[in-house]
Amino acid sequence: MLPSSSVGSTTSVCSLSDQVKKYKARVIHDEHDENNKHGKPRRAIDSLVVLSVKAITNQFSTKANPMQGIPLKFLPEVTSRLPLNLPITATAPHIHDENYWKRCCLNRSDWSNFQIEHHGLTWKQLFLELTLQEELEKYDPTNSNTSYNDLLNIIRACAPHIFTLEIDQLLSHIDLSEIFQCLPNLTKLKLSYGVKQIGMKYERMLFGMKISDATALSHAIKNTITLSSLLLPSNLLDDDLLRMIMTGLIKNSTVTTLDLSHNKITNHGARLLAKLLVPTSVISSLNLSDNQIHAEGGRYLARGLKCNTSLIELNLRLNRLTDEGGKLLLEGLVGHRSLSILNLSNNALGRDTAEALCGLLFDPECPLTILDLSGNNFTESDVSALYEGLERNTKVVTFDLRQNQIPKEANVLIQIAQIIRRNEIEGRHA
Template identity: 25%
Template sequence: MRIPHSINPSTLVEYSPSPESLDLVGEDQRKIISENFDWNKDHCPTLIHFCLKAIAKNFEKKPIFDELPCEDKDQLLEIIPTDLPLEQAIPFIHDEYYWKRRYEAHFKTITRRKPKSWTWKNLYLERHLQKLVEEAQPQYSDEENMGDILDLCSPYVSRLIVTQLQLWQPPLNMDKEDYPEIFPVDHINFLYILRKLCTVTEFDLVFGMNDVSEKFDWNMFKVTVLDCQRLGKALLELKNLEILRIHRSRLGNEHCQALMQNLIKNKSLLELDLSNCEIGDQGALCVAKFLAGHPSLKILNLANNRIGKIGAEGLGFTLLLPSCAQIHTLVLKLNPLGKDGAMGIMRGIVRCSIPLELSMAGCDLEGDTPVKIGQMIRINDTLEKLDLSNNWFGADGGTYVVEALNENYTLQWLDMRETDITSNQQQTIKSYLFRNRRLKAQEDKSTSRSCMNEESFVTDIIYRKSEQKPYILSAFDE
């Protein structure tokens, strides 16, 4: 007996009899055993079964699906090949079970977080495009020949994640005498790809290669200015782009400048992640210029980018500009900011209401920086999360932070791990943070109550008007 895939496997487990019930009196005399689903395993399959097998076998030549009854469609989805050409599978098959089978057959488990509104069809086509882009050979200009498959997949792809890009290799039909003395380092041109994917809202890119083994070469991880110029122009084709990550790449300040020349025209970005690159101070100034005129950016991640005093001062100055994006999160961890760089950031923070979350973990904060941080915590009244872990504070620095937190009622999270403060200071900091969270919860609760009262007041006005009363009764009157 065939169990349709639409039935949850847990249901079969629940309906299976327990060992104790099978030992009851009279069980061995039952003629009809309803829980036995293998009762017809020795029977000859039906003609419908053979017809469906023939349809599945010849589906590529003659696709028949919509004409079948629902129960036959369910059975066909269980046996149809998972290697059908996408030109047939995408328009004909929309059932999630088939795309789940296809995903598990080609990519096994899901290795990335799933977006909010996801389907198996979307997941499969996103991974398929990722594989195509990652295997595209720049010497053959493979990206220029992807137009047809990109048009097919575009409506179902909202996220493109690229974890590697192939390096230029001599074409197979090129003689060794014609090999260039220095191989080109440029990668594929994303303009041909992104102009077709108009629905993409998240783009994640890493310049490099995976699993190179003994073929390792530093050229595999190089990035050219031409790559960034092309990428910047290509990103302008994504009108709905909200999340951009270009990370774990050898992206220097000249690359950042080339990228920002075009990216500065973007108006839809919500998150920019350039973490674990090498943009340095000059690259940080380019990002500050981008930040100064962007209308919607909320998250900026510049972790581990060799940003020092000049870059931090540029970012801090930008936060004060009226045209600066109202960012929510600023991540500067693992940058050698030092005292001067931290001061450049904090000068801006104490004079404006952004950001709400700041990370300066592992930023080489030495000298009297803890004193300045304490002053910043005492003055600032908007910061909610602050990460200062892996910086040297000591007992004296911890004292300044504790005294400042006593006067701060907005900071709710403070990471002071690996700062060498005392355990008593850690407990005191936790108590102040719990106090601030309780105050925040009470404030949110009172705000929600006031909103409900306003709604009831408006409702009462509408109700009284409907009765044509000459007065308005407040919701607070008896």
């Protein structure tokens, strides 16, 4: 008597496989269809796997955890079938397939100029950051279909993937301190209180930062432990608003890049900012271009620079330093061992500034490598003094002297260009 065994135990696996391959998916024929007289198949019956995938995608936004229990090998199939208009609160926490987020990004015709390298080289981060920026920009509590709680839910859903926010308008003047609390990974914030596409409906009150905005921002800056870049251009920031923001900046130890360009900061504001340039400062880049800083402001900044050790880049383009202010500022840089990029273009600088800079360049340990002095009042004799300082300098690789009172055919410009070229080539081989 043969021992009991499972069915097919004596049949080889290969033979079974060959037999299975003979069977095809069952098809449905519609005998009553007049246009289908020859019994041609209308459609194939979906497999159980396909039916399961369709059921999951159809009910995706209704489940608390829609991806739970799905084998890993079927996840790409599920995400490839998902529609692109699902609520962000449903997709952000659960979908990690980059192909899905790439489809979402490419589906947005108004995002034709996005650059993934600015968003961590991931499609999900790019989509969520740009989407959140749009939600914040268009949110208006007086005229919006989105409630404040809905906005907070969107922010919380996106939060783990938000590292950069660049907001060009904030009509709601929402409390930024509360937004910061919801974004534990935010490292860069660019914020301008402007209005997009305003057309003929211009109102002065729609532009610029308010006192409440400055107060909320100062609290956010004070408490953040991740923010490293703070950019506040074109906010009509004056000295009073700056003073409020400074209460947070003074107690902050993470912001290394500070951009306050295109505002209304005067000498008093420069005096406040000089307090940031203490020996314990971590600020490496300070942009104060297009403000209203005069010679006295240059004096205040020079005092801060004398004891500063962290600043690498300083931009004072389009201010009103004049020759006196430029001289005072450069005197503050004597002995400074970190500042390598300096922009003093369009400040009405002249001979005194040239002589002060010449003395600075004589120092073999002067770290300056990029200098922009364009759009000033330097003459050919002033530039000759600069040439004397550059003769033995081996570090300056960029020196912009355009739009000064110097003839284009001046021999000294050719000599300076040769020195800059020499430094650049030697720097590459160093």
